Amino acid sequence: MITERQLSILNAIVEDYVDLGHPLGSKTLIERHQLDVSPATIRNEMKALEEFDLIEKTHTSSGRSPSVQGFKYHVDYLLDQASHQQQSKTQRLKTLMASNHYNISSALSEFADEISKASQYTTLVMRPDHKQDVINDIHLVRANAFLVIMIVVFTSGHVEHLHLASQAPLTNEELTKIANFVSAQFKHQRDVRFDSEINMFTNSPTERDFIKNLVSSLEVHIDEQSNGIFTGGKVKLIDALNEQNVSSIQPILQYIESHKITQLLDSMSNVPISVKIGDEIDDHLSDISIITSDYHIDDNLRGQIAIIGPIAMRYQNVIQLLNAIW
Template structure:
């Protein structure tokens, strides 16, 4: 446990280091924060913080910079404060969906770019799991003798277009009957009950195979989409890194572009703000932080958003930004 004065000094060092991107000395602290104590007192308190591994001294400067542990201590204070504050929530994604005619990929891409502009960092938006959504309607449209377009309409307003092939031509009346059957049965699907109802619906082997293909196509499509990620402001990640940490760009980008980032965001899956710093993310990473929270399309359908930046991130602004998003 550190004293109130030590906490004030740690907070000042973190905030000045984020602003100035250089180690902070005792004189600079006194001048920038009007501290009514002597430089000797500040230096003694800084030595105490250094002994606790909350700040560290670089070889090229007499100043101090926050350690990963120091950033963690600072962030924990912020999270504790913001958890007791009331935030006016903004449902921005609903407006983007309307603007983009309920094309969710286009809306999420725009959402990622807007978050990047607002935060000034790289952002990730994970596609929501549409298995949590309800299919309200399925339409089948004959494109040619063997190609059929399956139009899937969700309760959230989102629409998907999938391509199917049929071994033989299916009439429009048959397609309508199949559409109604699959729409009715998909949301309450169970393999045993489905087989029984499918046999009652049609004795045609080709129609049964086609309906099974519809279900398999939907399942595979949703499984493939569950890992979909939209990135905004990728160049900002490179801009945020400086000469001392430029070597960490490649492992960070590799991590973002791998399935590891998806697994990490899944593990951080709750409605509160989550912050992971440096080696907390991965033992191979440093100089990077991820701030994550949840977004909602409606009460049922939700996904994850993440802001990625250096460990010297403006955490206060980012946490407040994500706290406003519903």
């Protein structure tokens, strides 16, 4: 366990290293932070931090830079501080949903861009699992004799449109009756196939086949939509990496675009804000950090935000930003 003064010096080294991009010496720390101690005292404390493997000395400079362990220690301190802070929450996403006419894809795309601009890092916003959302109503509109447009309204205000084929023409009255039946079933038993209810509802083989196709298509569509990820500021990741680690850009982008990122975000969703650094993310990713948090569309429907940057990122700014999002 390090002392309070050593912790203050470590935090100062991390913050200054991120700002300046080079190792720090005792004189720089004293000048930048108005420390009321002698350079010799700072050097002794830095030596102790080095023995704890929290900072390291480079061969080309007399200064010290944070080690990966030092960054992790700094982040743990910030997360502990954030957990004790009462911060007002912004519900920006609700405004974006309304301004985008409750088109969740447009709202989340805009949300990802806004978070990226605010953080100055690449941002991923994972689409909510719509299995958490409740279908409030279903409308069926006949486009032509064999094509039906299904309009699905969720309690969150989100609306989805699907095209359905019918093997035989269905009248507007039949479609209205089917829509009312299916809406009622989904409100009561969301993920259950209601074959027995369908048989009781209608004797028409055409209507039965159409309803089964409707339910199957809707479930597949919701599963596919729930895996969507919206990216903001992807180029910021490239800008943040220097010439020493620019070769890692391709594996990082491949990781982001693979199913592994979804699995990672799922594993990080059990705490309000979670941080993974370097090989904590993946054995082949040693140059980046990922900070995640939840966002809410309503009390039931939520997804995840991930902010991705270099290990030497402005953790305090990002944690404060995420801590303010509801």
